[in-house]
Amino acid sequence: MSRYVSFRDFDWWLLLFVLIICGLGVLEIRSATAHTKFAGAHIKQMYWIGAGMIMMFAISYLSYQALLDKIHWLYIASLASLMMVLVFGQKYLGARRWIKMPGGAHFQPSEWVKLILIIAVAKYFTDLSQRELTWPDFIKAGAIVGIPMLMVLVQPDLGTALTYLPIAIMGLFLGGLRLRQALIVILLGVMMLPLAWHHLKPYQRERLTSFSDPESDSQGSGYQVNQSLIAVGSGGLWGSAAGSQTHLAFLPIPQTDFIFAAFSEEHGFVGALALLLLYFIVLMRLTQNAQTAPDRAGVFIVMGVVAVLSFHIMVNVGMVVGFMPVTGIPLPLMSYGGSSVLFMFLALGIVMNVRMRRFVN
């Protein structure tokens, strides 16, 4: 049934905007790391983008229907990979997140699990036909996301675990969540908060408290928040040409989670707003793809990607402007890092996959 797919239906506009954002990311990485030991990171980032594009084209050629049919196996495999991390994973900075692959590469399964979850949730809600969500459905959908989420939480990687949440929320929302259900769940969640706080690691608590009052510990964990605020703020309307906060290394490791702060300092409010606009265009283009998707599954898949992407942007930019605590969530497409880039292009590949099959049936 999918013989008629053609790259004529490939979303070239979407790809263009994505690549513009990636390009800005590469330039910013180059500028921010120029005189540090990370110098040359932008070259590596370009390799990752290249690899990501190849994978995107490859995955877009597969049928997402086939993926949906085999999602059970993929889901089980993803749980297994998370289990492997917990058992054999490399411990680094107190957290077990990576599996060492032959050839010296490090693989972070929690990233690709995100992709599996998007498809798994799509599959679950596709099979669910009724307009309104029942409580058992709600709990089952919650479990699909909840189990891997818990496994990532114990790594511990709060940031990545949280990125699974929007997949579930988006699925539930589109799947017919009722207002009353939403309120009850939110209420339960609020009641669980003190318990969750109790289970947080000390450094995670520190990040949360330093977020609410960065001055209180300006050399400790509040340091990053403070320096990020200063970097963004000193950028002003048009940007500070010197980019001194970033270039003088006040902003710690600017090429990853704080790339938006480095960008905002260098290019000011105007530049940062333009960048946000690019992201907004990408997101709107994605939702448009969802609206034209051939079937229910396609909508859920594309909107899952939209949910993850928006959540990343919200948390990352929110952190940089001081609205959100430091959680270690990268800015998609811009932040330096292979796992993040590959995930984004794989996710785009699936979106393309859906789009290219919009005239099927």
Added chain:
Amino acid sequence: MFGRDEKVSPMRLTAAQYIILAIFLVLTYGLWRLQVSRSDLYATLAEKNRVRDVPILAPRGKILDREGRVIVDNYSSFSALLMRDSTRNLNDDADIIADGLHMDAKDIKDRIRRFATMPQYQPIFLKDDITQDDLAFIEAHRNELPELDTIMAHRRLYPRKGFMAHVIGYVGEVSEEMLNSPRWELYNSGDVVGKSGIELEYNQMLMGKNGSRQVVVNSHGREMGLLGEKDAEAGKDLKLTIDIDLQIAAEEALGDKNGAIVAMDPRSGEILAMVSRPTFDPNDFAVKISRDQWSKLVNDDEHPLMNKAIQAQLAPGSTFKIIMATAGMQEGIAQTLHVNCPGGASFYGRYFKCWIAVQHHGHGAVDVTKAIYQSCDVFFYTLADRLGISRMAKYATEFGLGQKTGIDLPQEASGLMPSEEWKIRYYRQKWYAGENMSVGIGQGAVVATPMQMTRAISAITSGGLMVRPHLTFPNDLPHNLVPASTEPGRVSIPIDPKNWEVITDAMAEVPGPLGTANSAHLQGIDFAGKTGSAQTISNTLKAKLANGKQDYKDNAWFVGVTPRRNPELVVGVLFEGGEHGQFAARLAAQVVKAYVDKQRRQPVKVVQKPQKNVEMGAVWSTTSPDGHSDNFQAAHFTVDIPKRRLPLAVAAPGLTH
């Protein structure tokens, strides 16, 4: 499978779009808030972030002698630092660094490990006070070992071998305790301040004001550029009344013996020399004193840190008899007092021995003159009996006993002159007449510092002129510098010229053929004085503890003047365990001779060119041609490491420039 084609509610998709829009608007507001509405605040913060005030340490003022010769200088000292923000693997370089800086590689690696948990901007101090060689190594390897850096500090360069150490004192980092006291509250922790001696007393003047450099730094504190500079204001040089030539003479006279020598100009109170033994090396404090070294100095039974000239409170012994003679004559008793000394006398049922008794005879007929040059105890027992404690205390107090002299040095001791009131207040007992005898010969409860005795005898030989001893020229001091002591400068105590002549003539007999210090005779110099041999513990106690230990040997005292009346120089000597006053007198004689020789423009020593390279130090020692005794030499030179200026020439003792 109808559900598969069931469309997702388009309303919910649109709602998702609006939610995304809302998120983006909130983020835009966040950016606006930081970058537009409050950008000034953050620009200022950013400026503060990257501009740092780096202090430029002000060098302390030099300390000069009365002729402007440098006693205490500064030298630029470099410390080697290891910056940890560099991209290099420090452990890999440790061996090369250890080799270049003559250190142990294991030690360097240990330090790197110990600093692993410290913030990165804190450099590791590898080595203080590095040598030219080390500095050259660091400069030559700027590219290969960028993590190596140096920092410059001015350090105090004190004379070697503890020369004048007690007068000069030493500096150190201001302590937490000090910062809490009002005097030091305006100082910052880390400031190097005077901790004793002149360094402490005139700290405010010597210290100078630190400047600052405004540098652009990165988050690791490494300098990236310079914005502005405010020069440091060097401390003011301080000229002392000390005459290095005389100081050298006094230092050499005392040698390794314990005790103190102080030489003063009786006309002005200017201190020309002051020595205390044992001594310490203030250079040990200039870099960093180790805990061991410090506790060794503090716990030493011989108290090397104590300036005995102003802090040793001991029985003055027979030197006190000059005050007694003055009191006796002024009261009209001593002129007519004639006693027979058979080697002792009984008062109030107790037998008091004269010191001569050990030679199994007495002084015979004694008048006040003979009593002074023969130091006859029986005469002064009798005089003390006649005068009574009140009159003895009155004169002794007038001549400054039992009170601080007001010298401009910290922690001067006040000594003690007993009186009836004193005994009632502290012992709740009345004064017994039998106690007068020991006070009359400078024993009993009387204790005085060498400075006090020197000042008292200086006043008596100067016809009653009491001066405040001091180490600086008041006119040189800045107006805002209030001396710690507010003792009146000069007081005149009336002494009948006839009495004055009798006493001073008798004192001139002391170093004469019949005097107690006949071995200290100086040919051709009008030299007068008074010996003293003071018991350190009572005779009975000595008998009890008589283990043959020399610890209880008598202290030898001598206070001498030249010339005998209206002297130009007074020299007080305390020679601990010296047994007899004449041994102290010989030391005083050396100082007096050096003074007179200098006045007569004869160099104390033949000018010698140092055989070796000049050793660092404003005053250092060279071995004399005969090969064993150390001679002190004074010099004025500068050391400037970066420019490699050669040490300047030498001004030898006795040679005025």
